[in-house]
Amino acid sequence: MKFRSLLTLITLTIASAASAQETVEAPLQISGSVDTYFKYDFAKTPNIKTYFASEQNSVSIGMIDLTLKKSTGKASFVGELSFGPRGQAQSIVPSEDGESFHIQNLYVNYAFTDKFTMTAGYMGTFIGYEVISPVANFNYSTSYLFGAGPFQNAGIKGAYAFSDKVSLMVGLFNDWNVYQDFNGVSHVGAQLMVAPVKGLTAYLNALSGFSDGADGVGTIVDLTAAYQVTDKFKLGINAADYSVSNDNGGYSGAALYPQYAFTPAVSLGLRGEYFNIKGVGAATDASILSGTLSANIKAGGLTFIPEVRLDNDKDYTQAFVKSSGAATKTASQFSLAAVYAF
Secondary structure: OHHHHHHHHHHHHHHHHHHHHHOOEOOOEEEEEEEEEEEEEOOOOOOOOOOOOOOOOEEEEEEEEEEEEEEEOOEEEEEEEEEOHHHOOOOOOEOOOOOEOOEEEEEEEEEOOOOEEEEEEEEEOOOOOOOOOHHHOOOOOOOHHHHHOOOEEEEEEEEEEOOOOEEEEEEEEOOOOOOOOOOOOOEEEEEEEEOOOOOEEEEEEEEEEEOOOOOOEEEEEEEEEEEEOOOOEEEEEEEEEEEEOOOEOEEEEEEEEEEEEEEOOEEEEEEEEEEEEOOEOOOOOEEEEEEEEEEEEEEOOEEEEEEEEEEEEOOOOOOOEOOOOOEOOEEEEEEEEEEEEO
């Protein structure tokens, strides 16, 4: 009898310990960034109107970004809030009161198995190479491809990892950049990740659906890849094509990102971009070439980003002007940004 009671007690203790282990809570993680910059356009007017760093001859603010993460067993959540022009009016669709909604991410995640997870909520887009947060970008100003594509996707998605080298995500989403879509779920998207060799990761992305006010179906096909060629040299690439089924415009383009680390604290990188604006109907296409040279100089959590940028618009679509006010094909600028990550 005593042996049976002891065995029962041991069994209950083991079961209780196992249950406690399954529901163990990880501590709340808090991270984020703060950024500020100075930009000077050599034509003395704000010519290059890509996201971000648009203000001329001014010490300006970017944003303060706060990210909260927590996991309990197989469940987790991410909430990311931003305050300031970069994370609000310059990147999110304004709300009815004229202010920008400043949620960058708000989603929950559940890992059904080690290989299969599902995520639902408002998420930073899986399309493209660059993101809103300056911490994740090497260059401070952003590409035309970034500005033309989605910033966020609200929806539900499932991801399955076939191995550590191949995974697939499929999801249903609202229209671009809106956390609620009164027209209903309107887009389907997918992402195939492959890591065929050490140091190389590539993502083939697609997103297709009806946008609010559009007559046809818009479809983006996007490739992003990063290859750590050596300990010091990294090469990134982004190529994308967006088309609308009723031939109502769109865009295509490609950007290369070679980067070289002289030391762990000093790196130099170039973004070379070709961006093509598709003609509507009988209109001809228009193209832009852009070159951006940036350095990353790190001191603890602080990164200084001096940057020189030159854009060439042979079709005058960007309305570049000289200091005299006359139209011109080219625009150039210098900026110095300070980004602190914590």
